Amino acid sequence: MNAKKTFKLAVIPGDGIGSEVIDAGMKVLKQVEVNSQGEIKFESVYFPWGCDYYLENGKMMADDGLDQLKSFDAIYFGAVGYSNVPDHVSLWGLRLNICQNFDQWANIRPVRFYKGIPGKLANRSIEDHDWVLIRENSEGEYAGLGGRNLSGRGLGKEVAIQSALFTEEGCERIIRYAFDLARTRKRKRVTSVTKSNAQQYGMVLWDEVFARVSKDYPDVETNQWLVDAMAAQFILHPEELEVVVASNLIADILSDLGSALTGSLGLAPSANINPERRFPSMFESVHGSAPDIAGQGIANPIGAIGSAAMMLEHLGLKEESNDVMRAIEEATSKGFLTRDVGGTNSTIEVAEAIVENLSKNKVEN
16 A cells, blocks of 8 residues: 655764664654554665765765755754864765755754753753744854965964854844744744844844844744843743744854753754755754764664654654654653663663654554
């Protein structure tokens, strides 16, 4: 029997623990297939791109790699970076190459606390905390504008210039995305974060666009913070947060802080979205390639599995996405945890517990 819904997935495990957490996520997606009783099928194609590919070919991905990826419904990504390739080479050669060329301008990074995992916020109920960062993902500080010059003048004379790019169009579309998301949340609130007191051009433009766009959403509460004060707010008053929107660099840093507060970067999922769907969107956990634990089978797969759940929702499989998130929560509440969050289970053991919960819940329903 042919599946009624077939989705083509490009799978890029990448480097370090990437292949381990992607394997865990694929086990969960396989169970989603099984649960659907033939209604859903994932056709997965693996791509060997990453640092090993670079060492063999002098490039992080094939020359026609973007053309190869265009026809897929989504991209499931592991991690990028290893000690044998400079970080700026690996990042720009693969992940950012895909994000920018596919105009994946909205990076969604939920901050979610799980039962059974001790967060880093003392004396606070995890039920009070559930917010999401919306990161501008195509320009800002990661636009890649600038260069290095004057090295010919001699040792110590070289100059490097790195320019941040803020366009009115880029600011407006990500800010509107945040407001639209806020309208779907329990509490309709958007917090904008900049450093416009010191960055007097690009981030002042951001502030002005935020003020203008907010007038179109009178039902959504707004506030604005400088990033240094917001870093403190994450720790002191996280209950005030709902949807936080910021530039590429600022949201990147704040999302790591939020993930650490939940207990581990290994818990955090993310989605690189092309909202117009002209290109496939890409789903990856927030953590990096973690070379220090690669190959040991102890990486936390929850971030990657949560990213798979975000991918399911993007593909229109909202119920299946919710099923995966419930299965994760059941696993953590029963103590199936990797070492980074105080447990003793392996990557695969945690994944198998989540798969078992998925299977059991399907039978019970």
